Amino acid sequence: MSLDTQSLVGLLQASLDPSQNRQAETSLKTAEAQPGFSLALLQIVANDGVPQNTRLASALFFKNFIRRSWADENGNHVLPQSEVSTIKSELIGLMVKVPSNIQAQLGDAISVIAESDFWEKWDTLVDDLVSRLTPDNAAVNNGVLQVAHSIFKRWEPLYRSDELYTEINHVLTKFAAPFLQLWQNTDQAISQNENNPVVLKAQYTTLDLILKLVYDLSTHDMPPQFEENLPAIAGLLHKYLTYENVALASDDDDEAGPLEHVRAGVFKVLVQYTKKYDEEFKAHLAQFTGTSWNLLTALGPESKYDLVVSRALDFLTTVVSSKEHAEQFNNADVLGQVTEKVVIPNLSLRESDIETFEDEPIEFIRQDLEGADDDTRRRAATKFLKKLMEQFEKLVTEVVTRYVDHFLANYAQDRTNNWKSKDVAVHLFSSIAAKGVATAAKGVLSVNPNVDVIDFFQKNVAEDLTASDAQPLLTVDAIKYLYIFRSILSAQQWQAAFPLLVQNLNSSNYVVYTYASIAVDRALYLTNEQREPVIPRETIVPLAKDLLQHLFKLITRDAKPEKVQENEFLMKCVMRVLIFIRDAIVPIADMVITNLVNITKVIRHNPSNPGFCYYHFESLGALIRFVGPVQAEKLESSLLPVFMEVLQGDVEEFTPYVFQLFAALVITNPSPTLSANIQSLLQPILTLSTWDRKGNVPALSKLLGNIIPRSAEQIAMTNQTEAILVIFQKLVSSKAYETYAMDLIDTVVTSFPATALENYWVPMLQLMFTRLSNSKTENFTLRFIRFYHLVSASVSKGLGADFFISIADKVQENIFTQIYTGIILPDTQKISRPFDRKTAVVSLTRTLADSQAFVDRYSKRGWTITCQALLQLLINPPLPPAADDNMIEDRDTDDLGFGAAFTQLNTCKRPPTDPWPEVQDVKKWVGVTLREADIKHNGRISKFVAEKLNDQERSALQQVMAG
Numbered sequence: 001m002s003l004d005t006q007s008l009v010g011l012l013q014a015s016l017d018p019s020q021n022r023q024a025e026t027s028l029k030t031a032e033a034q035p036g037f038s039l040a041l042l043q044i045v046a047n048d049g050v051p052q053n054t055r056l057a058s059a060l061f062f063k064n065f066i067r068r069s070w071a072d073e074n075g076n077h078v079l080p081q082s083e084v085s086t087i088k089s090e091l092i093g094l095m096v097k098v099p100s101n102i103q104a105q106l107g108d109a110i111s112v113i114a115e116s117d118f119w120e121k122w123d124t125l126v127d128d129l130v131s132r133l134t135p136d137n138a139a140v141n142n143g144v145l146q147v148a149h150s151i152f153k154r155w156e157p158l159y160r161s162d163e164l165y166t167e168i169n170h171v172l173t174k175f176a177a178p179f180l181q182l183w184q185n186t187d188q189a190i191s192q193n194e195n196n197p198v199v200l201k202a203q204y205t206t207l208d209l210i211l212k213l214v215y216d217l218s219t220h221d222m223p224p225q226f227e228e229n230l231p232a233i234a235g236l237l238h239k240y241l242t243y244e245n246v247a248l249a250s251d252d253d254d255e256a257g258p259l260e261h262v263r264a265g266v267f268k269v270l271v272q273y274t275k276k277y278d279e280e281f282k283a284h285l286a287q288f289t290g291t292s293w294n295l296l297t298a299l300g301p302e303s304k305y306d307l308v309v310s311r312a313l314d315f316l317t318t319v320v321s322s323k324e325h326a327e328q329f330n331n332a333d334v335l336g337q338v339t340e341k342v343v344i345p346n347l348s349l350r351e352s353d354i355e356t357f358e359d360e361p362i363e364f365i366r367q368d369l370e371g372a373d374d375d376t377r378r379r380a381a382t383k384f385l386k387k388l389m390e391q392f393e394k395l396v397t398e399v400v401t402r403y404v405d406h407f408l409a410n411y412a413q414d415r416t417n418n419w420k421s422k423d424v425a426v427h428l429f430s431s432i433a434a435k436g437v438a439t440a441a442k443g444v445l446s447v448n449p450n451v452d453v454i455d456f457f458q459k460n461v462a463e464d465l466t467a468s469d470a471q472p473l474l475t476v477d478a479i480k481y482l483y484i485f486r487s488i489l490s491a492q493q494w495q496a497a498f499p500l501l502v503q504n505l506n507s508s509n510y511v512v513y514t515y516a517s518i519a520v521d522r523a524l525y526l527t528n529e530q531r532e533p534v535i536p537r538e539t540i541v542p543l544a545k546d547l548l549q550h551l552f553k554l555i556t557r558d559a560k561p562e563k564v565q566e567n568e569f570l571m572k573c574v575m576r577v578l579i580f581i582r583d584a585i586v587p588i589a590d591m592v593i594t595n596l597v598n599i600t601k602v603i604r605h606n607p608s609n610p611g612f613c614y615y616h617f618e619s620l621g622a623l624i625r626f627v628g629p630v631q632a633e634k635l636e637s638s639l640l641p642v643f644m645e646v647l648q649g650d651v652e653e654f655t656p657y658v659f660q661l662f663a664a665l666v667i668t669n670p671s672p673t674l675s676a677n678i679q680s681l682l683q684p685i686l687t688l689s690t691w692d693r694k695g696n697v698p699a700l701s702k703l704l705g706n707i708i709p710r711s712a713e714q715i716a717m718t719n720q721t722e723a724i725l726v727i728f729q730k731l732v733s734s735k736a737y738e739t740y741a742m743d744l745i746d747t748v749v750t751s752f753p754a755t756a757l758e759n760y761w762v763p764m765l766q767l768m769f770t771r772l773s774n775s776k777t778e779n780f781t782l783r784f785i786r787f788y789h790l791v792s793a794s795v796s797k798g799l800g801a802d803f804f805i806s807i808a809d810k811v812q813e814n815i816f817t818q819i820y821t822g823i824i825l826p827d828t829q830k831i832s833r834p835f836d837r838k839t840a841v842v843s844l845t846r847t848l849a850d851s852q853a854f855v856d857r858y859s860k861r862g863w864t865i866t867c868q869a870l871l872q873l874l875i876n877p878p879l880p881p882a883a884d885d886n887m888i889e890d891r892d893t894d895d896l897g898f899g900a901a902f903t904q905l906n907t908c909k910r911p912p913t914d915p916w917p918e919v920q921d922v923k924k925w926v927g928v929t930l931r932e933a934d935i936k937h938n939g940r941i942s943k944f945v946a947e948k949l950n951d952q953e954r955s956a957l958q959q960v961m962a963g
Contacts, residue, residue, distance in 0.1 A: 005040050009050060014933050028061060038079065039064055039086060045102060046094050051238040057096070059105035066109045071116040073694075073736030074775075088113070103143055106151035112150040119167050124175040125151070133178055135185050138202035138403050143880035145209035148175070152216035161218065168220060176217070176225035183210050186235060197247035204248055204258040207240065213263030215272055222277045234284035240264050241291050253302040254352070263295075267311035268724050274318045285325065292316055301350045309346060310380035316342075317384045326391045335399045336387065344403065346381035347419055347427050349473065357473060361510035362566055369518075381432045385587070389432055390744055394432025397450040400432045405582055408460060419471040423462075427476045429456055430484055441525060442487040453485050454493065465500040472509040479504060479515040488520055491534050498523055498535055502543065513554060517573035521548075524580045533580065536770075540577070541584045545591065552595040561606040564599060568611035575615045579907065584943075589627045593638045596620055600642045605654040613930045614903060617657040619940045621664055621907030628668025633675070636665060639678050647684075652693070656902050659699035664908040666706040674710050682715070683708060684724040691730060698902045700741035701731070705809055712751040724748060725760050732767050735777055741785035746790055750915070754798040769811060772823065785824050786836050789843035790915070801847040801854065817858070825869045835912050837873060844870040845926045849933030849941065864948040870926070871956050877922040927963045934961075 001060055008031065014024035031037055043052055044058040069078050077084050091113075095106045118125060127857050132144045152171065158164050164338055186206045193199040214233075216222050226233060240262050252259025256264075270288055273281040292312045299305040318531075320326045329335060356364045369374050371470045373420060375383070389396045407425035411418045434444040447453050464478040482489070482497055489497060501523065504516035526534040551574050556564055565571075578585055578592065596619060607613055620639070628635055643661065646654045666678055684690060690911050691697055704724070708715065724744070731741035745764065749757070757764075768784055792801040806818040828840050847854055854862045917926045934941035945957055 001748070004159075004396065005043055008040055008058075008230060009044055009054060012044065012061065013051075015061075016053060016057055018782075032065060032069070035080065036083065038062060038069075040082060041065065041850060042087070042090060042094060045098060045106070052099070056102055056105065059098075059102045059109075063105045063109040063112070066112050070113055072558050072765050075116060075732045076526045086369075088117075088125075089121060092125075092132065092144075092147055094133060095147055096140045096951075098143075100142070100146075101147050107146045110147050110285065111150040111154060115154060118151060119170050123170075126171055130174055132180045133182055135555060136189055138189075139197070141182065141186075142202070142209060142517070145213060146208065149209060149212050149216060156219040164220070168217075172217065172225065174225050179210075179217075180225060180229060181238065182206075186210060187239075194245060200245065200247055201258055204262060205325070208258070208261050208265055211262065211269055214269050215265075218272055218276070220268075220655070221561055222273075222280060225934075229311050230280060230284070234281075234287075236271060237266050238287055238291065241819070243286070243632070250304050253304055256304045256307055260304055264307040264311045267292075267308065270315045270851065271318050274315065278322065281810070282325075284317070288315070289319055289325075293342070296346075300351075301345070301348075303352045306377055309377050310375040313346065313377070313384045314375065314381035317380075317387045319879040320387045320391060324393065325404055325464050326388075329388060330392055330395070332395060335392070335396060338388070339385075339400055339403055343381045343385050344424060344428070346377040347431075348424050354473070357511055364511055365514055373948075378427065379785045382427070385428075385431045385911045386434070389435075392447065394450060397448060398434055400428055401451070404429050419474055422474055423477055426461060426474075430481060434484060438484065443484050443522065443569050445487055447485070447488055453488050453646065456482060456551070457485070462500075465497075465504065472507070472512050475504065475507070475509075475512050476515050479512070479519050483515070483519045483522055486526060486790070490526070490535075490869065494523065494526075494535055495539065499591060500541075500935065502547065505547070505554075514567060514569050517551065517554075518569050521569075521576040524576045537580065537582075537584075541581050544577055544581045545588045546575060547594060548588070548595075551577070552599075556595075559602065562608050563606070565603045565609040565616075568609055568615055571612050571615040571619065572889075575619040575622060575907075575953065578619055578626075583626045583630075585623060585626045586630055589623070589631060589634070592623055593635070596623060597638060597642050597932065600646070604642075604646050604649060604651045604654060607651065610653075613653065613657070617654075618907050619662065620657075620906055621905045623670055624661060624664040624909050628665060629670055632665070632669040632671065635667075636677055637677055639665070641783060652695075655693070655907065656695040656699045659696060659703050660908045663699065663703040666710070667910060672710060674707060678707065679711065682711070682720065685722060686727065691727060694736075695733070695902045697737055698904070699739055701744055702908075703731045705743055708747050708750045712753075712756070716752060721752065721756060721760065723766065728764070729767055732771060735780070738771070738777065738780045738783065742780075742787060746787060749787075749791060749799070750794065750797070754803070762810050765811050767809055771817065772819070781823060781827060782830060785827055786831060786839065788824050789828070789836075789840045791918075792843035793839055795846050795848055795850060801843070801851045805853045805857075820862075821865065823864055828869055829872055833912065835914055835916075838916055838919060838922060841870065841873050841877070841918060841922055841926065844873070846927050847945075849929055855940070863944055866942075867949060867957060868953065874923055874926065874956075874960065911941040923960055924963060927960045930957075930961050931963075 008028075011024050011028050011031070014020040015028065017024075025740065041058045041062040045055050047055070050058075053230075058628070072078055076338065079087075091106065091110060095103055095110070098106065114122065114125070129144050129148055130142060134140050155164065186203055189203045190200060193203065214226070218226065243259070243262075243494065245259070248258040250260065274285065292315055296309060296312050296316075299309055320329060329338060340490065354365070356367070365534070368378075368862070385400070404425045407421040407428070411422035411425065413424075429451070432452050433448050433456070435446045435448055436444070438444045459482050461478045464474040467480075470478075479501065482501065486494075498520075501516050501519050505513050507513045523535060524533065524540070527690065528534055551570055555567065555570050555574075558564070571692075596616070599616060600620075603616070615654070624635060624639075639661070643658045646658050662678070662681065666674070678779050685700060685707070689701060704727070708724070715724070725748070728741055728745050728748070731737040731744065734741075768787070771780055772784060788804060790798045793806050794800065805816045828844075831840055844866055846869065848863065853864065928943050941961075945954055949957060
């Protein structure tokens, strides 16, 4: 069936209409399976006769389709080769012709393709890009540079490797010289068109992209071609830092214009070159320091300058990081000038900040907290001051303290009208008081010994936490002060401060109650050196019900799905309280369940905030973890209906979470058998297509792994065993899923009686041996070795080394020798996890004690090398991991997004279980087992020890056997 482009246009248009969106997207996903789907999307993108927003929707869908369907886990193309070739040959040409917003989507798609194919499978790409560069056509050049940027920006976070450097050299050899020529041409075109605003703006966009690429190409080493031309490059960078042209200036106070974008780009390169290539660049540095200072003192407080100002401050911070360059600031008068003319103006609240605080509170919070993509002026000024503090601690403290006292005195004169002075004072003091980098877990860990953090809080800050008429922004400052210095407060001081935070959750101001929730979360996360909570659990438990009810009320005050999930900070606070109070959730479980279920029902219709959804599902995970062991039936009956709605509604963003929560429901339920509800999930889980989505696989394998031990008998009776092994076959063939495949098969062999698997052992081993010979990875090798030891150790289940050997013989006669001597024994020592090492010890001991094959078939060397491997393991006998169920770790949510990736819920993570709880003292157990075997086999072990081991080995084993 051929694709009807017109009907695709209709579906794309419908996808832009909220009332038809979900249905249209479902139909588009169905159309994906048809040949040529991606090319049809590109035809729509290229068609000038189609409305602009539909072309953009097509580009966006194309990008997401490529993300899902370009390559499989092993890097092989999923699309037909003809389609792959056409996309590669057409995409660049199309991208240079389309408007910039569509270019950005196609650029992302090219980046995904490059991630998989560049450069070995797409070695013509750079030549293709270079061939399209023109002397003066900015529109075409901008398209080419956009593509180049989308590919080369991938390098920055990558570790140094031969492969990466080969790729960078491949690019530089072909691209660097034409790129530098283009920069020169662009500079000339800007000079020639100073009075032609249309051409000038287009060329300035080219210059902006050139600066992005200078940065991209220099992320690992300065390109030699750049180093050769460094004086000219420095000259161009300086020229465009000071360049003025009224046609390029923004007449909107809020929106940056071309001048600001380019200046910000120059500063980004300057920071990079000063940090990474100081030796080569320092000869050119002085001119930029003076220019930055002049710019910072000349630019006004308007928002359009924010990025330039914060990047200029970032540059000066980098300069000051070097003792040599910092010396120019080592003077009280200079530091006074710096504080007065640069730091204070950029720390001070502006009208635009207050407007954001009042009108876009969530935006204010995200900008104000660490972690925004680009620094705010305030944060950049703080970093600059901190860096000066590192170099000249005492002098900076003296200078800045004078300003702090001045602003506090100004506030005291008129507390109503001069409240902004206090805001500046608190921020200045915090900047000089905090030392080192604040951590996400504990905030600031050390402070400036020349100031008293607690005294300043008590005298100047605490009042804004308690006063009912406090200016809301000063209350936020007070909460932030506690948040920043949370590790400096003693447990006693926290007992006094914590109720004040909780009190501020009752504020009617959005930013105040949100900051209070952020600080409550971090305070509850604090632990002492013994990893016990700083705030005693018993002080929170009586407050928990009211605290949670209030948080739920704040979250759901506006019932629209996008508003409910707007504030992830409130949801994170709910999660933290639930984790903190642990089984004290049980008495208030009904209230918690009702609220979490209702929130799930609302947000499943339109998931829009990945952070909120993550914390929401972690909260459900905490509920299940602590309530499941005592109220399993209630939890199941309350949660199953809404979880099934998510699965039946195919809410793709939530299904990996729901499968993890099902797995948690199974594992926390103390019943040895499955409930009928969970049993009914088995059939859908065993349907192969359920495993097609990448994000589902880790959660599904955990769920199936939890179900099998409680339902093995029933699975065998209902002939569902084969379906599980078909899933194993699907997973084990993929490098990306091999860990889940081996987790699953480990569970299968330990849960089913050996007879139930009679027909499957040979194909199972065949699949593993094929992987070992055709596409071995270190991870798979170690997982196979672990699997072997599990089988070999499980003699009481009718397995053991002899059993494994007999199955291996059926796959291929005598293959065991090759696998045992070539793979299993040499790499057994690489197994690192304590329980896995213990399994290996049990396996090797049982082989020495009871294996007939090692007496008959492998008597020459088999017993000896097995004994040697065991003695190696016993040099550092495995100790059980420390049980630490109190800590549920935090995760960094900056990388969260909706998509194919799986996100682990930490509340659903379980510590590994010991497969051999009866073996506590490993050495002692080995000795007892071998002594008993020696008696049972009429002294066979002693005889082998005497005959097959050298003196050192004999002595070591005799010591173990002597106990």
